[in-house]
Amino acid sequence: MQLALRDNNQGPYFSRVLEYGRAEERLTDEHVTQIKSKAILMSLKLADKFYNKHKMHLLEHAAHDVIGVVSIGLIALTGEEPVASVALLQTPDGVLKCFQKGWSMLTTVSKHMHGSDNSLYGGINQLLLEKISTPPDTEEWLGWQDYQTALKDHQNQEATKVLLETFYAKVELDPLFSLGLESVLAEAVLYRIMFDDARVREDMKKRLRKIELDEKWFSVDTITLHTERALSHLPDALAQTIREDLGKHFYKELLRTLKFAKKYRELALDDASPEKLERYEQKHGMQGVLLGWQDTIEF
Template identity: 50%
Template structure:
């Protein structure tokens, strides 16, 4: 099993560390052989669990998986410092601890889809494919792929937290919201209009009776309302949500609030639900109504 890359600055992190150590004579042939032996054994175990260890191409794939997973964990444990990484590899646990770390990292950020099982159990197949790498690859996208998955994991966690904290119902259609911004916007808009109540599917009905104060129609007011929502969340989750929001979030929310006023005016003419829905659809095509609920008022 080869564990060396062509250049010290390219390829999977495990290979980078070994190549650098060899070039600086910090790693003996015996030590390298011991690391390789453990890697081969782990590859056999991985192939036996998830593939077929008696088929050469699957055994090779298992080796690539072990290299990628170990690289991920090794980089995390060493914070990208190759000297620390080398010491971890030369410890009694060798590559076992970095592999376990990498596997737990992948497991933590893998989305569990009901009714769809991954070949790798708790780890997403596509994510592992991105992390997996031959030892001599010129480029290793594994760390970047993990960072993207981690960001998406934080978004999903934040969406769940917002729903648990601010929605009356706790069972949601997975297609009801497509982004973290949409969830936050609906919470902010509903609470701003409905005096801080938990979100229900009754905004359009309640809008008929609400006096929309003039001072609500400002970006400053909506920014304060957004911060009021975030202040009720744990600091790390609030920080993750702030980092995810685009610069157009507040202006888009203001446009939706202005639409609320126009929608209310149409309601007061005793417009039919169909006419109101057509009005909503027309404005939605012109500009997305961020935070506006998507259901037909009956």
């Protein structure tokens, strides 16, 4: 297994740590040989399981996988601190621990990724592993950044699931709707404002003209208060994560939506034609956006 780098500041973290260990005389040639031997053995096992260990190009592919996965685990276990990383790799099961950690991390973030259920690598998304996997002498390794992106998406999916379970009457969304975490929260807050903290249902258009819209609702401060009330029903850590992730226009956009609902209600009560109501929806970009604003539900 070749683990040499052309640039000590580039390439997979695993390879960079070995180069650092050599340069700082923290790793002897014997140490490096032992670490490489363990990585080679893992590559053989990986190739035997997912590829073909008797074909050299597939064995090399498995070796690149091991380098990438170990790099991910090594960063996670040591905080990308070179001295601690070298020390961990020197332990008898250091390389294995790093690989197991990295593999577990990739399995977790692959949970919601499209195509993971049919992946060659069990529960790990194939495209994600291909990004993590890399030759040791590559000029730039972005595996950790790719993992962080996947982790962020996974966390958003998990948070969205909790929001649905907490605030929605129907947890499973129509696959035609691809709403993000912020949008799912906005739906819940808007619905709770108008319908006395009720769970979100697909009946907003049907119920709208049967209620009175309180003028006190139409302020950023009131919307912020209702948002905080909703977040108070969530675990503290999740609520704080969502607060930090909200866009700077979140509350203003909810206010805009409430104003749209008010005008739409006035038009509906004035017996506006379906065509006029539809034009008003389209003008404000609201048609088909809100879960409770289904085109198929009429007044």
